[in-house]
Amino acid sequence: MNQNYLDSVTIKYSLWGYKSKTFKKSKIELNDFQFSTLEIGEETLPEIKVKNNPISKKGDTINYSVKSFVKNQDQVIADIIKRLPGIEITEGGVIKYQGKQINKYYIEGMNLLDDKYALANNNIPANSVDQIQILENHQPIKALDSFTISNQAGINIKLNNNAKNKIIGRGKIGIGGFPFMYENELVPMQFGSNHQTIVSYKNNNTGLNNEKELDLLNSNNVSNFIKGNIFKNPILSIPSPNIPLTSNQRFLFNNLHTLSINNLRKINADSELKFNLDFIKNLKYQNSGTNIINFFPSDTIRINENQLTTKNEFLIRGSLNYISNTKKRYYFNRLNFQANIDKDEASIILKDKTDQTFFSKHFSVSNEGMFLKTNSNNLKGVSYFISYSRMPQQLEIKPGKYNNLFNNNIPYNSLNQKVALKTLFSNFTITNAKKISVFSIENNFGISFTTQSYQTELLKEELNNLTIIHDSLNNNLTGKEINIYNYFKINFNEKKLKISLSIPANYLVQHNNSQKGQSINRLFFNYDMTMQHIMNSNFSITLRFNSNDMYLPVYLSTERYILTDYRTLQNRNSIISNLKQRKITLSANYKEVRKMLFINSSIAIENNVDNILFNQNFAGSLVIRNAFYNLNPNKSIAFSTNISKYIHSINGSFALGLILQKKSSIQMISNKQDEFNVKTVGINSKILTNIKSHSIEYTSQYQILYSGLKNNLFNKTQIFNQTAVIHLNFLTNMPVKLIFEHSHLNQQTQANRNFLFGDIAIRKKAVLRKMDLELSLQNIFNVKEFETVSFSANTITNNFFILRPTQILMKAQFTF
Structure with missing residues (x-):
């Protein structure tokens, strides 16, 4: 210096x-x-101040910290999952990540419930969960992990230590009026390191649709299930209104009992034995009206009816499942059974009153399995599926209708349509696969057999005697189908680029005993190609081309008439239906985990061509449909985009979605063909935010629908639904929940309609005793009716529902 x-x-x-x-x-x-x-x-x-990011990423696993998203009002894990950015739960309970359905739902790494994971979502206490994990590009079968490419995600629920290795659960006792109401449940569960159990018993008459918890949301073997007719398949029916986009507790009058028993036990580190049993008994009442407008180039036909319907449903379903899942070997075997008994009764007023009864018994049993073994870069395996099902149904209409068609203009007591369908189905496949560097080659060779018998009778009752009306109204069809197939698949799996190309080849033989002797003996090829370009850890683009030729089951080749419901008489004229499907889909996914931002967009162009067209003629309110060979194209183009983000400053999140869609189809009315179009513009939003200790959840759906002829979309409808759920926590141990729901309908042909609902619930939390007392008041504005609208080609359907009145309910809820 x-x-x-x-x-x-x-x-x-x-x-x-x-x-x-x-x-x-x-x-x-x-x-x-x-x-x-x-x-x-x-x-x-x-x-x-140090802020932990509530979302973190490690490899292909995204971790959501539950404590960062949980709110004072949350009771079950679904309450938390629905507000996580990048994840959505649909109205039906399906979980989607970045717009795609998940392929597995695990609890502590174990798959207890298979496809009915809504049971866990709606019952595992929110305070029992530590993390929710998204497993990107998840392959559930470890032996296939390096041989196949998956672009679906799995979800894993990580419990906290207080919920492990002991019995936990939820219970509820509820009573109210008016009229008398009850709502009860008991759901014990246990999650240990080597075993898991969930038992659920629920009953209510408050309109809660608890049976939806037992729906199979993501069946991986749907093709075999459809061919084997495993699912309940109502060939006959009583017309029922479309389900409105509002809470079931507003319009559903029910008496429901559900029981579900689910147990998983690990035999060793990689093997498990699983048992699932479901029981549903449900009695539903519904008072509704329907206004159907059929638009034609030269005419308009209107159908107005009121109906009081009672549905009595019984279901018992079970499965026993063994799985061994290692990187070197996979073995799976499941035995399934299902029985349904349904009895529906309806009084329908369409000019005159008719009483209708529908009765159905459905039973199916199936066994499916797969064995895979890997050796270095090679994989070999076999799979199998065997099933049997039977399904008798009957529709009775009193008094008998359409006297001019069925009884020479003479009144008669009743009209009875009976059907009986039996199906035996088997499918066997041999699998070989090989890895060569970044390539893997897979080949599946198999054969399936189907045998079906299908009988129908249309009878009339006079003077307590049942007689056949005419042979042209009866079917006695038996048929067989053999399908020999070879599915060749090649995968290219590199860090930035993944390509999968599948080329299925089918040799199909189908024939039946109809008088016209219709049969198929054909070799055809399909293809399915998917390319995914991973730009970086945040952004990826996927392009998919797929082509599929599909032949419908044997029993759908009847040569004579069937009264499928009291307004429809149909004849397929022995035509073996062949549907050609072509689809191109481009999708993009973007995520920034640190910024908690998720965006997905897709555009899909679909062109389907059927070889069958129905000529429709009206005889009063009866539609007579006759099938004939004719190319029947159905085209659609759809664009969708969704964005969701978590925002620290409001301790909440928002989601915004856009849907643009156009569909076109051909209809033939009185021997004249016309093209009908439906265009849809949809915007949906969701905002979840906190204001101090209070929170607001706002959701909205806005739709504009145009329908009509190809060059004349003369019908325009606007639908706007919005819901605000406000949680007030002025007192920590006494939260208040307010629900306001508004629905607006705007149709050119009718005056605007507005519906406003309100509910309130006050809960007293007793923390030390783990019990809450809740007093709720539903439909506080005592709205009497509700209306919905739906579109299908040249048809607009308005449905009207009589709603439950203002009701009060006291519930005691506890956890253990």
């Missing part, structure tokens, strides 16, 4: 935790050495 230019210098001594000292020295004193002692001070470090 050059002292010649200094007059003086200031020296300051400072140290965290001590008082600072300052000295000023003149030019003369600079050479004097001086000691200084600092005194202990009272200064503290400034406050430092």
Whole structure:
């Protein structure tokens, strides 16, 4: 330091935790050495706030920290999952990640429930969960992990230590009026390191649709299930209104009992034995009306009816499942059975009153399995599926209708349509696969057999005697199908690029005993190609081309008429239906985990061509549909985009979605063909935010629908639904929930309709006893009716529902 230019210098001594000292020295004193002692001070470090990101990513696993998303009002894990950015739960309970349905739902890495994971979602207590994990590009079968490419995600629920290795659960006892109401449930569960159990019993008459918890949401073997007629398949029916987009507790009058028993036990580290049993008994009542408008180029036909319907449903379903899942070997075998008994009764007023009864018994049993073994870069395996099902159904209509068609214009007591379908199905496949560097080649060779018998009778009752109306109204069809197939598939799996190409070849033989002797003896090829380009860890683009030729089951080749419901008489004229499907899909996914931002977009162009077209003629309110060979194209183009983000400043999230869709189809009315179009514009939003200790959940759906002839979309309808759920926490142990729901309908042919609903619930939380008391008041504005609208080609359907009145319910809810 050059002292010649200094007059003086200031020296300051400072140290965290001590008082600072300052000295000023003149030019003369600079050479004097001086000691200084600092005194202990009272200064503290400034406050430092560290924020943990509630979402983190490690490899292909995204972790959501539950404590960052949980709210005071949350009771079950579904309450949390529905607000996680990038994840959505549909109205039907399906979980989607970045717009795609998940392929597995695990609890602590174990698959207890298979496809009915809504049971876990709606019952595992929110305070029992530590993390929710998304497993991107998840392959559930470990042996296939390096041989196949998956672009679906799995979900894993990580429990906290307080929920492991002991019995936990939820219970509820509820009573109210008016009229008398009850709502009860008991759901014990246990999650250990080697076993898991969930048992659920629920009953209510408050309109809660608890049976939806037992729906199979993601069946991986749907093709075999359809061919084997495993699912309940109502060939006959009583017309029922479309389900409205509002809470079931507003319009559903029910008496429901559900029981589900699910147990999984690990035999060793990689093997498990699983048992699932479901029981549903449900009695539903519904008072509704339907207004159907059929638009034709030269005419308009209207159907107005009122109906009071009672549905009595019984289901018992079970499965026994063994799985061994290692990287070297996979074995799976499941035995399934299902029995349904349904009895529906309806009084329908369409000019005159008719009483209708529908009765159905459905029973199916199946066994399916797969064995895979890997050796270095090779994989070999076999799979099998065997099933049997039978399904008698009957529709009775009193008094008998359409006297001019069925009884020479003479009144008669009743009209009875009977059907009986039996199906025996088997499918066997041999699999070989090989890895070569970044390539893998897979070949599946198999054969399937189907035998079906299908009998139908249309009878009339006079003087307590049932007689056949005419042979042209009866079917006695038996048929067989043999499908020999070879599915060749090649995969290219590189870090930035993944390509999968599948070329299925099918040799199909199908014949039946119809008088027209229709049969198929054909070789045909399909293809399915998927290309995924991973730009970086945040952004990927996927392009898919697929072509599929599909022949419908044997029993759908009937040569005579069937009365499928009291308004429809149909004849397929022995035509074996062949549907050609062509589809191109381009999708893009973007995510920034640190910024908690998720975006997905897709555009899909689909062109389907059927070889069958129905000529429709009206005889009063009866539609007579006759099938004939004719190319029947159905085209659609759809664009959708969704964005969701978590925002720290509001301790909440938002989601915004857009849907644009156009569909076109051919209809033939009275021997004249016309093309009908339906265009849809849809915008949906969701905002979840906190204001101090309070929270608001707002959702909205806005749709504009145009329908009509190809060049004349003369029908325009606007539908706007919005719901606000407000949680007030002025008192920590007494939260208040307010629900406001508004629905608006705007149709050119009718005056605007608005519906406003309100509910309130006050809950008293007793923390130490793990019990809550809740008093709720539903439909506080006592809205009497509700209306919905739906579109299908040239048809607009308005449905009207009589709603439950203002009701009060007291519930005691507890966890253990």
